[in-house]
Amino acid sequence: MKTSRIIKTLSIVGLFGQFDISIQFSDLTVIVGKNGLGKTTLLKILKGFITGKHELFYSEICDSIELVFDDGNIISFGDISDEMSKAVARKGIFNHIMHDEKGIESIFKGIDGINEKLSEEEKKDLAERLIESAFKSNYFIDFYKKGVNEVLEKNNKQVFSNKYHTQELKDSIVVRYLSTVNISANAGNTIDFGNSIEKNLLDLAIYDELRLLLKNEDCKAIDAFREQINIFLRESQKKCELDQNEFVFITDNQVALPLSKLSSGERQLIYILATAANTCGKKTLFLMDEPEVSLHLSWQEKIVDAIMNINPNMQIVAVTHSPGIIMNGHMDEYIEMKDIMRPTKNV
Ligand SMILES: Nc1ncnc2c1ncn2[C@@H]1O[C@H](COP(=O)(O)OP(=O)(O)OP(=O)(O)O)[C@@H](O)[C@H]1O
Ligand SMILES: [Mg+2]
Structure with missing residues (x-):
C-alpha cells in the first residue's frame, strides 16, 4: 500500500x-494525553529536527x-x-x-x-x-x-x-506546524495596528493562507479547499464561493459575509483547510497542536479526512485532548501518551 x-x-x-x-x-498519528505531559514539546522537536529551525534547548x-x-x-x-x-x-x-x-x-x-x-x-x-x-x-x-x-x-x-x-x-518536504491553541479566535492575542484597528492572530493567519491559496496556480488546490470547506459549512447553512478572485462566504438567504463575521469554529476550520490546501501536490508533514479547539464534535470527526482529501501526499501528526478527531474510522491511529512513556533509566 x-x-x-x-x-x-x-x-x-x-x-x-x-x-x-x-x-x-x-501516515496519520494522533497522540492523546492530559495537560503538561509533553505533547506540544514532541511537535516542537519534530518541527525543529526537520526544518533545522530549533525552538527548544x-x-x-x-x-x-x-x-x-x-x-x-x-x-x-x-x-x-x-x-x-x-x-x-x-x-x-x-x-x-x-x-x-x-x-x-x-x-x-x-x-x-x-x-x-x-x-x-x-x-x-x-x-x-x-x-x-x-x-x-x-x-x-x-x-x-x-x-x-x-x-x-x-x-x-x-x-x-x-x-x-x-x-x-x-x-523535497514541506513542513507545516499549526498551533491552533495559540492562534485560536478566543486566544485573546490581538495585534493593535495603532489606527484603532485591532486584529486577532487567527484572522491574520487566515488572510495569509487565503491570499497564498488565491495566488496558487494549481486550481485543483482551490477547488479541493472549496469542496471540503463546503461539506462543513453546509451544516451552518453557508457556502464558500469564489468571486473575482476572492473567497466569499454566502448564507442561505444570499447574504455575503466577510471572514470577520464568521464564527470562531468556522474561521478555525478555514485556517486549517486553507493551510492544508497550500501544501497541495507537495510531500508534506502536517503537525497539528490541538486542532479540535473551537470545533464541535461533529466537525472534529470530519477534519482529518478533509485534510487528507485535500492533500493525500501528507503525513499527519496531531496532538490533542480529544479523541474526537479519530472517531470517524481512524481508531487504529490513536496513541495514548501514557502508553508511549516509560520511567527513565537515565537517572
Ligand atoms: N526542563 C524541564 N523540566 C521539567 N519539566 C519541564 C521542563 N520544561 C518544561 N517542562 C514542563 O513540561 C510540560 C510540557 O509541556 P507541553 O507543553 O509539552 O505539554 P502538553 O502535553 O502540550 O500540555 P497541554 O495539553 O497543556 O498543552 C510542562 O508542564 C512544562 O512545565
Ligand atoms: Mg500543548
Missing part, C-alpha cells in the same frame, strides 16, 4: 528528567533524541547510536559514489571488458547494493563508525544530521 510516511520513529531518553518516550508513526529538556525517517536516515541529539553512525555513513558514501568524479562509472572502467552506459536508476541501484554489501563487513563498519563518531563528537551538544539528508529535506 502506498504510504505518505516521512518519519518512522521518535525516541527520547530522559524527557524532563523523568520519562523515556518511543513513538511509531503511521534540547539539553534542558532531555538526554537524547533520535528521529528515524522512513528512508532510513536519522537525525539525533545527544547520543550517537550505531544506527545513526551507519545512516550518516551510508548517505555520505552514496553521494560520493553517485556524484563524485570517481563515481560509479570509474568503478566500471576499472573492470576489463565492461563498457556499460548505466541509466541514473541503474547507477542508484548499483550504488545502494555496493554499500549494502560493504556494510556486511565488520571491518568496513568499524572504520566508518570511528570516522563518523570522531566528527560528531566534536559537536557533542548539537543536533547531528547528514548534510545531504538535510538538504534533501529542505528541497
Whole structure:
C-alpha cells in the first residue's frame, strides 16, 4: 500500500528528567494525553529536527533524541547510536559514489571488458547494493563508525544530521506546524495596528493562507479547499464561493459575509483547510497542536479526512485532548501518551 510516511520513529531518553518516550508513526498519528505531559514539546522537536529551525534547548529538556525517517536516515541529539553512525555513513558514501568524479562509472572502467552506459536508476541501484554489501563487513563498519563518531563528537551538544539528508529535506518536504491553541479566535492575542484597528492572530493567519491559496496556480488546490470547506459549512447553512478572485462566504438567504463575521469554529476550520490546501501536490508533514479547539464534535470527526482529501501526499501528526478527531474510522491511529512513556533509566 502506498504510504505518505516521512518519519518512522521518535525516541527520547530522559524527557524532563523523568520519562523515556518511543513513538511509531503511521501516515496519520494522533497522540492523546492530559495537560503538561509533553505533547506540544514532541511537535516542537519534530518541527525543529526537520526544518533545522530549533525552538527548544534540547539539553534542558532531555538526554537524547533520535528521529528515524522512513528512508532510513536519522537525525539525533545527544547520543550517537550505531544506527545513526551507519545512516550518516551510508548517505555520505552514496553521494560520493553517485556524484563524485570517481563515481560509479570509474568503478566500471576499472573492470576489463565492461563498457556499460548505466541509466541514473541503474547507477542508484548499483550504488545502494555496493554499500549494502560493504556494510556486511565488520571491518568496513568499524572504520566508518570511528570516522563518523570522531566528527560528531566534536559537536557533542548539537543536533547531528547528514548534510545531504538535510538538504534533501529542505528541497523535497514541506513542513507545516499549526498551533491552533495559540492562534485560536478566543486566544485573546490581538495585534493593535495603532489606527484603532485591532486584529486577532487567527484572522491574520487566515488572510495569509487565503491570499497564498488565491495566488496558487494549481486550481485543483482551490477547488479541493472549496469542496471540503463546503461539506462543513453546509451544516451552518453557508457556502464558500469564489468571486473575482476572492473567497466569499454566502448564507442561505444570499447574504455575503466577510471572514470577520464568521464564527470562531468556522474561521478555525478555514485556517486549517486553507493551510492544508497550500501544501497541495507537495510531500508534506502536517503537525497539528490541538486542532479540535473551537470545533464541535461533529466537525472534529470530519477534519482529518478533509485534510487528507485535500492533500493525500501528507503525513499527519496531531496532538490533542480529544479523541474526537479519530472517531470517524481512524481508531487504529490513536496513541495514548501514557502508553508511549516509560520511567527513565537515565537517572
Ligand atoms: N526542563 C524541564 N523540566 C521539567 N519539566 C519541564 C521542563 N520544561 C518544561 N517542562 C514542563 O513540561 C510540560 C510540557 O509541556 P507541553 O507543553 O509539552 O505539554 P502538553 O502535553 O502540550 O500540555 P497541554 O495539553 O497543556 O498543552 C510542562 O508542564 C512544562 O512545565
Ligand atoms: Mg500543548
